[in-house]
Amino acid sequence: MKNIITIGRELGSGGRTVGKIVAESLGIAYYDRELIDEVAKQSGFSADFVEKTEENLSNSFLYNLAMSSSYFYDMFSLSANDAAPLTTQVFLAQQKAILQYAEKPCVIVGRCADYILRERDDVLSVFLYADPEKRLERAIEQYNCDKKKASELISKSDRARSRHYSAFTDWEWGSREHYDLMLNTSAVGFDSAAHIICSAFRAEPSAE
Amino acid sequence: MKNIITIGRELGSGGRTVGKIVAESLGIAYYDRELIDEVAKQSGFSADFVEKTEENLSNSFLYNLAMSSSYFYDMFSLSANDAAPLTTQVFLAQQKAILQYAEKPCVIVGRCADYILRERDDVLSVFLYADPEKRLERAIEQYNCDKKKASELISKSDRARSRHYSAFTDWEWGSREHYDLMLNTSAVGFDSAAHIICSAFRAEPSAE
Numbered sequence: 001m002k003n004i005i006t007i008g009r010e011l012g013s014g015g016r017t018v019g020k021i022v023a024e025s026l027g028i029a030y031y032d033r034e035l036i037d038e039v040a041k042q043s044g045f046s047a048d049f050v051e052k053t054e055e056n057l058s059n060s061f062l063y064n065l066a067m068s069s070s071y072f073y074d075m076f077s078l079s080a081n082d083a084a085p086l087t088t089q090v091f092l093a094q095q096k097a098i099l100q101y102a103e104k105p106c107v108i109v110g111r112c113a114d115y116i117l118r119e120r121d122d123v124l125s126v127f128l129y130a131d132p133e134k135r136l137e138r139a140i141e142q143y144n145c146d147k148k149k150a151s152e153l154i155s156k157s158d159r160a161r162s163r164h165y166s167a168f169t170d171w172e173w174g175s176r177e178h179y180d181l182m183l184n185t186s187a188v189g190f191d192s193a194a195h196i197i198c199s200a201f202r203a204e205p206s207a208e
Numbered sequence: 209m210k211n212i213i214t215i216g217r218e219l220g221s222g223g224r225t226v227g228k229i230v231a232e233s234l235g236i237a238y239y240d241r242e243l244i245d246e247v248a249k250q251s252g253f254s255a256d257f258v259e260k261t262e263e264n265l266s267n268s269f270l271y272n273l274a275m276s277s278s279y280f281y282d283m284f285s286l287s288a289n290d291a292a293p294l295t296t297q298v299f300l301a302q303q304k305a306i307l308q309y310a311e312k313p314c315v316i317v318g319r320c321a322d323y324i325l326r327e328r329d330d331v332l333s334v335f336l337y338a339d340p341e342k343r344l345e346r347a348i349e350q351y352n353c354d355k356k357k358a359s360e361l362i363s364k365s366d367r368a369r370s371r372h373y374s375a376f377t378d379w380e381w382g383s384r385e386h387y388d389l390m391l392n393t394s395a396v397g398f399d400s401a402a403h404i405i406c407s408a409f410r411a412e413p414s415a416e
Contacts, residue, residue, distance in 0.1 A: 184387065196389075
């Protein structure tokens with residue numbers, strides 16, 4: 001039986017909207033931005049700093065990782081007070097919060113929650129994406145900007161999420177091997193996407 | 209409204225089993241190996257030759273494609289009787305059969321059907337995959353072989369399907385951008401996978 005749903009998502013795919021419908025349908029908690037705020041509060045970082053750090057992981061940080069891959073694995077045993085880079089401190093604080101939230105059934109959008117909870121067998125790991133033109137439409141609406149700006153935001157977000165994800169998980173963002181269900185929300189709509197996620201959440205794989 | 213479901217799949221993910229359940233639930237036709245036989249018959253190739261050609265696309269053929277990319281696009285306007293390589297002739301004959309089958313609602317497993325029907329907006333494009341250990345179990349059972357042989361079959365099939373797909377479609381096999389729904393059958397089971405596909409097939413995306 002599943003207890004947790006993690007949702008990775010492309011900007012403009014409606015991940016937050018779908019996640020909220022799912023949580024409401026199942027009567028379980030929902031976390032995304034709230035998580036950041038909580039983390040920021042607990043760690044003594046400002047919410048603004050946490051947000052910026054997460055989506056703007058510096059190239060020099062990645063370079064350091066690449067130069068010393070054992071460092072990457074070692075750092076997970078560091079406490080948030082050790083001399084780890086600030087980005088790592090934020091990640092570790094988020095990890096702590098996610099582990100705590102996941103003690104009860106919930107939906108968690110983003111924040112590498114799928115990776116953080118990878119050892120548990122009661123997690124449904126979902127990735128939501130959408131057709132480029134639909135993502136543009138949503139970004140224009142969401143950020144109240146023109147098409148050019150929306151397109152830039154999407155490219156920047158894709159790069160940042162992919163970079164952040166691979167730096168902290170060593171997995172490829174949006175690649176099927178680590179997800180149970182991947183769904184194009186523009187093909188099915190938000191309500192059906194939520195319905196499909198709920199079906200998968202309730203599924204009991206037989207012995208096949 | 210959708211009329212067609214195409215299913216791409218990894219060996220050992222249960223694509224055929226799930227596809228058959230879906231077609232039965234929806235009361236529509238189902239094609240996979242039958243399609244090959246039909247194509248072989250229509251084209252004058254033996255069924256055995258078609259099967260071998262499809263999954264064992266030669267490296268020299270790929271080399272030819274790489275050396276002349278315009279040739280790739282041109283060849284689609286060739287008739288099956290022109291002096292195209294045999295693999296291309298088989299592909300063109302399969303394409304013809306798929307276009308014919310897709311005049312009525314149906315489920316088509318494999319055969320690059322998603323690409324062949326890409327211009328239609330009434331197609332639900334699905335990709336099925338599974339956890340490595342589950343694929344192994346199924347391959348051992350399906351081919352009545354030992355673990356080592358099953359593992360070789362899986363690796364060979366992944367390489368062949370990926371190569372065949374990218375040679376004829378110029379798309380990446382199993383990469384999300386061309387699928388509406390991607391599902392790990394070992395996470396949800398075959399019956400739930402079929403149920404989820406039927407839900408997505410019936411979904412009517414709203415204006416969002």
